[in-house]
Amino acid sequence: MAAASGAILIRVDQSGLGDYTKIQDAIDSVPSNNSELVFIWIKPGTYREKVVVPADKPFITLSGTNAADSTVITWNDGGNAPSQSPTVKILASDFVGRYLTIQNTYGKTGKGVALKVSGDKAAFYGCRILSYQDTLLDDIGRHYYKNCYIEGATDFVFGNAASLYEKCHLHSISKGDGAMTAQKRESPLENTGFVFLGCKLTGSGGAVLGRPWGSYSRVVYAITYMSDVVQPQGWNDWEDPTKQKTAYYGEYKCYGPGSKRDKRVKWSHSLSNEEAAPFLAKTMIGGRGWLRPAPTQFRKNSPIVKMKPNEN
Template sequence: MRRRGKVSSHAHMGGAGGGGGGADSTYIYSHAIRFVIILVIGIHFGSLKVNAAAAAEVSIDMSTAVLLKVDRSGNGDFTKIQDAIDAVPSNNSQVYFILVKPGTYIEKIVVPADKPFITLSGSQATDTIITWSEGGEIFDSATLAVLASDFVGRYLTVQNTFGTTGKAVAVRVSGDKAAFYGCRILSYQDTLLDDAGKHYFNNCYIEGATDFICGNAASLYERCHLHSLSKGSGSVTAQHRVSPSENTGFTFLGCKVTGVGSAFLGRPWGTYSRVIFAQTYMSNVIVPQGWDDWQDQTKHSTVYYGEYKCYGPGADMSKRVRWSHRLSQQEAAPFLTKDMIGGRGWLRPAPKNFKRPSKL
């Protein structure tokens, strides 16, 4: 656009001189030609970018997957899970199904952002265990860090055995459209960093003591078992929504909350923290007030903590904090389906057909 302005400026100056010809006309003409050439080149490369973007959106056959086998005893394609993930090509346009045979895998695993559509699956969570021991920074300590989109975890135990002396994440989920089925996720503080994106957890067991489900994802937990190890007053959730315009929050639907001591349902890591418990059993581990304000009363008017048709000794709302909500059916309705995470558009069944990789 700056070139265009310069041409217009010189044309105006030529006209003001009364002639508009000679050297000025040549200057105007040559610059106009240069502008047209640049414009045409720009349109051409713009078209290439559009075509490249369209090519990137290749339709993926979700019913068929490339099968990779991991067996620590040596009877598979790989003995380490990370090696199987590394074998998936960057920007893959096929579903990869990594079948992990029973065993204990002492690994720190990362699913990088450029490797979507990976399924990591055991046969049952109790005998397929991924374990690591690391504390410290919340984003770096995870045993399993999922940075890619369209990830599925099935029938795995993922644990961080660092202990009770600090932050120690078992699973970090920072990619969009991730789902976990029948998994066990174990640690003590910040067990599950449900960080960012739309996520779904079904029939999972999640255990910890302090803020053990935390982050700023938009997530639906359905028929999950949350078990608090807190002996004081730890918190099950620490949701990190920081703005009313963010469509994030945690919904627990048809879940079960148990524990060994006492615990809050949640406390606000973010000013606009949002957590809903619906049709969930709560044992007496849940303290009567239900929710904690993290010693910041200014958040009473901004957080959104709600309960709908929960039951059990910990679900008595008669002594709940005044700034939490007993939801009506109408108020609860938006949180009770997979629509809240757009799940109908991306949740997928396990593939029916498998093929072996052309080379390893």
């Protein structure tokens, strides 16, 4: 476990006043099998690069300054396998992303992933994640997203992670046949699924809350505002009726015009207090054991520098 008392500070600044001008160069400077907290502070600007945090470099934070729209990581790639197109790939454990816009501008002609998260124990605060199809590949591991904005049209949150989205905003730009999630849980023995707690769903056209990429797909929306972008049926079976018996799709105390359940598919669930309880805390992701506050002390090599970054 990395020491939590302070973090090594690396500055990225396109003007040349930091340690590096490119984000990837800063990541590359972190030694393999890193065991210390590393805080890579990215000054405002638009960074046109693909970024990878390798599996052997845990405990890295990538952070903008205070608002996600001022620090943008952007690329244009798509049409190939989802694992190849991401603008940003997180393969390492114990990663934190803060106040960043991560986008793929590939557009409407195919799959273009903005962010792929495959490391365990990853957390994102105040980030904007933007694309059209397959925006966020929430691949594997335990993940936490808070106060994030996620935009897309088709399956724009997909994968088989165990993830809690708290106070996040999902915005559909579908023309009418979109799907907000495509969760890939393939066995009842897997403790994976997506939970949206205290979130907001908006957009144009229409979209379902989810469809089953995996037979045992699991998605729960709790205490979430649903605009009329949510289609009345709520969910679909991806043209495979057998998945109606195995997918687990639940709603709990949601509100707004899209939350009405009178026309929902019969195989979705209106959760009781008892049924919803496991999804209303960080239990599924074990978050209390690994989520950490932002560091307030930084050092470059030996001297300690006291700073006060924005709260999560």
